[in-house]
Structures are given as structure tokens and as C-alpha cells.
Amino acid sequence: MVGNYDKSKNLEQKKAAAFRAVQMVQDNLIVGLGSGSTMQxxxxxxxxxxxxxxxxxxxxxxxxxxxxxxxxxxxxxLDINYVDRIDIAFDGADRIDEQNNLIKGGGGSLFRERQILDMAQSRVIVVDSSKFVSNFAKEIIPIEIVPYNYRWTVHKINLLGFIGNIRGEATPFMTDNGNYIYDAYNLNNFDVTETYHSLKLVAGVVDVGLFKENDYQIIYSHE
Known part of the structure; x- marks a missing residue:
């Protein structure tokens, strides 16, 4: 059965990387399944x-x-609430820097993706060559925020050096958790760990689409 996943110039690379990832799966495992076109x-x-x-x-x-x-x-x-382990998790990424830090959340599922990756004993990131960048300056970082008092939350985020927009603007995109996504970027390079923790301290921020290098195995194809 062939699904209607997103078409792009990197489709063949996505197929090749996904094929390699599938070969890693052994019998009788509980597999974490991320989001995005490569996961489809x-x-x-x-x-x-x-x-x-x-x-x-x-x-x-x-x-x-x-x-x-x-x-x-x-x-x-399986419902994650009734699972006590995930053997291996596969997911994509929007960007990967030279230190193998990730930006995730382009599809709006960053909070749940983090939960899956956190539970997994092994973590595999499956991408095509277009995802690699030297650093995250000017790259969009999805930030999940609660709708209540969201304008103040955005104001506090911007004070940390970011600018951006609520995804969907007049008709905001809603995450599976019922929250908004603030697509933010910084014109300058920044420390991923420090920035992640600073943003997480802002009242109203649920999660930040920055994923620090954490024993991820990265599979990609450039063919």
C-alpha cells in the first residue's frame, strides 16, 4: 500500500533513508513512531x-x-498511557546543526515527539540531506504555547531575542494538545541548551522545538 505522503525534490532521499531505518527494526519490539512525511x-x-x-x-x-x-x-x-517502555523510536527533523542538535515541530507535534523520544531506549532520526545546516541562526524554531494570554507569552519570548508569528495567525493552528505554535527565529547564532532552558522558563511555553544531541543515531541519504 502506497500512501499519499508529501512530494518534494528530496523524496528519493527520504525513501532511501526510511528504507535503511526499517531494516533496523527487529521482531517483537514496541516502536515509537514520529511524525512527518519521512515517517509516512x-x-x-x-x-x-x-x-x-x-x-x-x-x-x-x-x-x-x-x-x-x-x-x-x-x-x-498503542496508547502511550498504557506503555511502560518503547524499545526504539524513529522520527524526522526539520534541521540538524553541526553538533547534531535538532529543530523539530514543523508539523506541530514537538511535545508528543519529545515524549516518545524520551521513553525510547534507542532513538533514530531519519532525514534527507536538505536538513543539515551549520547553525540555527535565522532558522524557524516552533514553540508550543497555551492560548491563554498568548500575546504576553509571545512578548516574553521576543524579549529573549526572537521574532516570529503565531502559526495560522487569524485562524491559529492547533496542536493535538489544543495549543498554539509560535514560529520564532533569531537573527543570530545561539547556544542551544541555554536558549532552550530560557524559553522553557517563560510562563505559557509548553515546549520548544530545540532538541539537544542526546544519543540520537542519525540516518540520512544524499543519493
Whole structure:
């Protein structure tokens, strides 16, 4: 079964990287399933392997979108609240810097993706070559914020050197948690760890799309 995942000039690279990731999956595992177009390709390929090899796998989805996408494939999907472990998690990334720090949240699922990655014993990031940058200056960093008093939250974020927009603006995009996304960027380079913690201290911020290098295995294709 072939899904209608996003088309782009990097589609072949995404397919190649997803294929490599699928080969890492062993039988009888609980697999964390991230979000995004590369993860949709991963679902296509892992479902074919399950049928071909009769694998016994369960999956914990990181978003309603990837959950909905996975349903027609007949994957065994688990509620994260009833899972005490995730053996291996696969996810994509919007950007990766030279220190292997990540920007995530382009699809709006950064909070749930972090939960999946945090629970996983092994973490694999699957990307194409367009995701690599030297640093995160001028790169959009999604920040999930609660709707209540969001203008003040944005003001406090901007005081830390960021500018940006509420995603969707007049009709704000809503995350699976019922929150807004503030797409922010800084014109200058910055320390990822320090900036993450500073933003997290702002009242109203739920999560920040900065993921510090943390034993991620990065799989990519440049072919």
C-alpha cells in the first residue's frame, strides 16, 4: 500500500533513508513512531516488511496525523498511557546543526515527539540531506504555547531575542494538545541548551522545538 505522503525534490532521499531505518527494526519490539512525511514513508515500508516477514510489532504514534495515516495499514497502535517502555523510536527533523542538535515541530507535534523520544531506549532520526545546516541562526524554531494570554507569552519570548508569528495567525493552528505554535527565529547564532532552558522558563511555553544531541543515531541519504 502506497500512501499519499508529501512530494518534494528530496523524496528519493527520504525513501532511501526510511528504507535503511526499517531494516533496523527487529521482531517483537514496541516502536515509537514520529511524525512527518519521512515517517509516512517509514509506515509504508514497515507495513510491507511486517506482512512479508510476519513480524510482531507494536507502535506508539506521536501525533493524531501519523496515527490516522497508519490505521489503514493495520498496524498495532498503542496508547502511550498504557506503555511502560518503547524499545526504539524513529522520527524526522526539520534541521540538524553541526553538533547534531535538532529543530523539530514543523508539523506541530514537538511535545508528543519529545515524549516518545524520551521513553525510547534507542532513538533514530531519519532525514534527507536538505536538513543539515551549520547553525540555527535565522532558522524557524516552533514553540508550543497555551492560548491563554498568548500575546504576553509571545512578548516574553521576543524579549529573549526572537521574532516570529503565531502559526495560522487569524485562524491559529492547533496542536493535538489544543495549543498554539509560535514560529520564532533569531537573527543570530545561539547556544542551544541555554536558549532552550530560557524559553522553557517563560510562563505559557509548553515546549520548544530545540532538541539537544542526546544519543540520537542519525540516518540520512544524499543519493
Amino acid at each position: 514513508i517509514f509506515v509504508d515500508l514497515i507495513s510491507e516488511r511486517i506482512k512479508r516477514e510476519r513480524l510482531h510489532l507494536s507502535f506508539v504514534p506521536a501525533s493524531k496525523k501519523i496515527e490516522k495515516y497508519s490505521l489503514p495499514f493495520g498496524l498495532n497502535l
